[in-house]
Amino acid sequence: MSFCSTTLSADPRTQCMLQRAIRYMTGVHTLRILLGHQYVVEGLIQGFFHSERISQRPVRRLWLESSCIDRCYWDQRILSLAPGLESFRIRRTYISRTPNASLFDLARSQTASTGFSGTYDTITHLPETLEHAVELDSTSYSSLAKQYPSRVLEICGDLSCLSCANTSKRDQNDPSFFYGVLIGQIETLTSITFDWLLNGRAVHEALTSTRPHFPRLRALQVRNAVDPPAQLEETLSLGVSSPECYLLGQPWLDFFQRHPNLECLAWPIEYFLPDGTQSRTLRDDARDVIKTLGHHLKSLRVDARVMNHYVDTVEMLGAHSPQALGRQTAFVRFVAPQMRSLKVIKVEGTVPMELRHELLRALQQCSLQKVVVIGVNWALADTWTDLEDHHSSHWRLDIGRPVSWKSAAPSIQPIPIPDDLLKTQQDLEALSLEVVECPAVLSLLEVLALGQAASVIELKFCGFTGAPMLYYPSPEAQAELSYLKHFHNLRYLTTAVWLAATHENRDLSPQIFDFWNHKSAQTPQNLHGTLTEYYSPAVLAQKIAELIGPYLSTQACSHPAGVSVKALFLIRQSHHNEIFELQVQIGSEGKAMSFGRIRGENHPEKLQEKMLAREWF
Numbered sequence: 001m002s003f004c005s006t007t008l009s010a011d012p013r014t015q016c017m018l019q020r021a022i023r024y025m026t027g028v029h030t031l032r033i034l035l036g037h038q039y040v041v042e043g044l045i046q047g048f049f050h051s052e053r054i055s056q057r058p059v060r061r062l063w064l065e066s067s068c069i070d071r072c073y074w075d076q077r078i079l080s081l082a083p084g085l086e087s088f089r090i091r092r093t094y095i096s097r098t099p100n101a102s103l104f105d106l107a108r109s110q111t112a113s114t115g116f117s118g119t120y121d122t123i124t125h126l127p128e129t130l131e132h133a134v135e136l137d138s139t140s141y142s143s144l145a146k147q148y149p150s151r152v153l154e155i156c157g158d159l160s161c162l163s164c165a166n167t168s169k170r171d172q173n174d175p176s177f178f179y180g181v182l183i184g185q186i187e188t189l190t191s192i193t194f195d196w197l198l199n200g201r202a203v204h205e206a207l208t209s210t211r212p213h214f215p216r217l218r219a220l221q222v223r224n225a226v227d228p229p230a231q232l233e234e235t236l237s238l239g240v241s242s243p244e245c246y247l248l249g250q251p252w253l254d255f256f257q258r259h260p261n262l263e264c265l266a267w268p269i270e271y272f273l274p275d276g277t278q279s280r281t282l283r284d285d286a287r288d289v290i291k292t293l294g295h296h297l298k299s300l301r302v303d304a305r306v307m308n309h310y311v312d313t314v315e316m317l318g319a320h321s322p323q324a325l326g327r328q329t330a331f332v333r334f335v336a337p338q339m340r341s342l343k344v345i346k347v348e349g350t351v352p353m354e355l356r357h358e359l360l361r362a363l364q365q366c367s368l369q370k371v372v373v374i375g376v377n378w379a380l381a382d383t384w385t386d387l388e389d390h391h392s393s394h395w396r397l398d399i400g401r402p403v404s405w406k407s408a409a410p411s412i413q414p415i416p417i418p419d420d421l422l423k424t425q426q427d428l429e430a431l432s433l434e435v436v437e438c439p440a441v442l443s444l445l446e447v448l449a450l451g452q453a454a455s456v457i458e459l460k461f462c463g464f465t466g467a468p469m470l471y472y473p474s475p476e477a478q479a480e481l482s483y484l485k486h487f488h489n490l491r492y493l494t495t496a497v498w499l500a501a502t503h504e505n506r507d508l509s510p511q512i513f514d515f516w517n518h519k520s521a522q523t524p525q526n527l528h529g530t531l532t533e534y535y536s537p538a539v540l541a542q543k544i545a546e547l548i549g550p551y552l553s554t555q556a557c558s559h560p561a562g563v564s565v566k567a568l569f570l571i572r573q574s575h576h577n578e579i580f581e582l583q584v585q586i587g588s589e590g591k592a593m594s595f596g597r598i599r600g601e602n603h604p605e606k607l608q609e610k611m612l613a614r615e616w617f
Contacts, residue, residue, distance in 0.1 A: 074180020549590025
């Protein structure tokens with residue numbers, strides 16, 4: 001949605017109506033606001049956090065995404081400071097310490113994506129000026145009696161005139177809502193998530209400047225804070241990192257010393273330690289924090305900047321950004337080996353193949369249950385090294401032959417782990433795995449299988465460049481997938497799969513898009529048979545079972561529910577790309593037991609499932 005209009009509704013009756021309606025919502029314990037403009041957000045906040053709200057329970061979970069909150073006040077006279085909020089998640093939103101009273105500029109009416117390759121208008125009229133916007137508001141509220149039944153009017157009251165909205169004057173000392181939440185709910189907050197904030201500096205100010213202490217905090221997630229404007233780093237233009245942005249430097253080190261019981265952490269991989277960190281320069285208090293995190297963390301996510309698909313080796317990242325390589329190496333060398341209790345590891349962004357392998361080697365002391373690797377390239381290998389063998393007269397990859405990276409990859413040499421960071425001889429032995437030199441490079445799955453095969457329940461490998469081709473899997477793809485046979489307790493597997501969208505030299509991406517979104521009427525009749533033959537859910541489910549099934553553990557497949565395999569497909573469009581998924585249950589003998597519908601990223605069911613599945617919200 002575009003945020004460029006100055007004719008957004010500023011009618012205070014919007015807040016008044018919301019507050020009156022909220023009185024009847026006594027059972028609400030989770031509040032999620034998506035694409036909320038200032039007065040809607042402010043009305044919901046004042047209603048659900050009002051000190052006199054009658055409810056069965058307080059709001060326990062709050063999620064704000066793509067909303068205007070930097071101009072919202074925390075009115076200390078009417079809003080409750082009684083603890084109750086446990087989870088606070090804020091995403092793709094600008095935040096500030098002091099509310100900005102200037103005219104807000106969120107769009108009142110623009111087009112929004114439907115998630116099904118189309119758009120819809122958020123309102124039928126777009127006022128040209130602020131005066132026209134006020135006139136439209138007055139007309140809308142005056143006609144409420146004609147539009148809604150008496151029960152609605154009984155709840156909302158008489159909103160036909162502007163004077164009915166009795167709004168209080170704000171105190172100049174009131175903090176912004178964002179800081180009001182952190183101050184007012186400090187005793188009960190167990191989970192704080194900052195995801196792609198449009199003011200990365202605010203994260204630092206919120207959690208370190210006043211030295212707050214959250215006694216029950218168990219999860220702190222700073223996600224997608226690797227690119228401007230969400231980046232934690234201040235001096236980007238100088239190419240030099242500010243010491244304040246590193247987790248193991250002050251003042252963040254002090255914050256983590258005050259919160260020793262964290263079980264979930266998300267942090268940029270390049271902002272743990274600065275480039276050039278050596279064992280002799282690592283402070284004792286930093287070592288203590290690393291060990292404390294190692295004993296308590298159960299879930300760890302590290303993000304890196306997303307670079308193009310060529311940056312997939314240490315050599316390439318070093319040439320592109322030696323500072324990034326140094327910081328990532330410092331994390332793998334000094335932080336990862338101290339982890340002892342991790343159950344979940346997530347790596348997202350451009351982390352070179354060698355460092356991904358070394359990271360998993362360093363986690364051999366943990367009994368990992370879930371491993372997630374997301375990037376531009378397929379996490380396991382490049383399976384496109386010899387595409388000609390997989391071409392046919394009717395099918396081809398429309399992007400041409402990719403560069404072969406595996407054949408040019410340097411040997412993977414183990415990163416030395418300082419002896420003084422290791423507690424026992426067993427730790428050292430666990431990290432002394434023999435690494436086979438190129439070209440027989442260890443597979444990521446092979447590294448996992450050496451020490452984690454018995455505990456892993458879920459694997460997720462995203463990244464489409466080099467991913468297995470569904471209809472023509474290469475020998476490299478088959479070799480990489482063959483390591484799945486070691487994971488006897490595997491229940492869930494998510495992987496990117498390359499699905500060619502070109503048939504008889506014609507790009508069928510738009511037709512596939514419509515076909516999967518049940519828009520058969522828009523599909524040309526002469527193509528319907530082709531789409532049904534190659535792209536229908538039943539056909540794709542069978543091909544997925546043929547691709548994955550033969551390599552799954554027979555023990556895992558013998559489970560009553562089998563193994564849930566979720567295949568991800570990338571469909572390229574002229575203006576945007578979209579990822580679709582198809583879930584297939586694979587049972588004994590690697591056969592498809594059942595399959596679901598093909599769903600896009602914004603499918604309502606998928607969004608709901610994803611939100612409910614979030615462990616720390």
